[in-house]
């Protein structure tokens with residue numbers, strides 16, 4: 062068999078997707094690729110294919126249901142970080158676990174977070190302007206905004222944010238750590254979050270962890286491990302994705318035309334005004 066293309070495809074520009082992703086959308090898709098770890102995988106990039114895979118009951122996310130739990134499953138991290146989370150679960154377990162947070166993420170409930178999110182965004186932009194150029198958009202805004210929002214939602218102290226980001230960084234990119242070291246980091250994060258949940262048994266809170274603890278105590282339909290894994294998923298998925306996308310979006314907005322060229326140096330000079338992204342409707 063010819064050597065398979067390595068995935069993720071290499072790119073010569075950190076902020077630009079590899080041109081090979083575009084190739085993969087051509088007639089040859091789906092493409093068989095070799096991910097960083099595990100067995101080869103089919104890479105699906107065309108919209109119609111993605112819709113089919115994501116909506117057809119013939120496909121699933123639970124390796125146990127597919128009978129391949131013991132296989133070296135394709136992944137981009139040394140250990141499968143989705144194990145025992147809703148990301149690797151199919152209905153009915155997925156539906157049961159998801160129901161515990163469904164009400165928190167309805168459009169109406171999320172809309173209620175707008176004023177506080179805008180306040181956080183405004184304060185972060187003001188602080189960047191105050192400090193003057195150059196600014197680190199990722200550290201000062203891209204990461205700071207979602208981590209504050211998800212910490213407030215869950216009810217975990219923002220003061221511990223460096224621990225959350227360090228744990229999440231290891232989840233996403235082990236950076237040369239061995240599988241055992243990655244698993245130890247996940248255990249550490251789980252212990253921290255389990256402790257946060259335990260405190261709420263005696264001292265109930267109105268945050269999302271408090272609501273999960275109450276739902277568990279009252280209904281006992283969510284195991285302790287499932288609850289901790291759910292909180293970990295929300296904490297990690299709730300900030301890393303947005304943190305990496307905000308600078309990408311700003312980069313795209315700064316790009317002129319569709320030339321693929323690097324963004325020009327900003328022609329504006331920072332002034333103490335509100336950010337448009339924080340106040341636009």
Ligand code: HEM
Nearest residue numbers: 122147148149155159207211294295298299300302303306
């Ligand atoms: C730009 C921001 C975001 C992007 C690009 C993104 C992307 C994704 C993708 C692609 C999946 C599907 C993963 C899979 O099925 O393997 C996913 C699932 C998920 N995301 Fe996000 N996400 C973002 C923001 C968030 C935020 C802010 C939260 C939490 C507050 C969150 C929580 C979750 C959860 C819990 C799942 C699993 C859902 C399920 O299994 O039903 N994500 N996200």
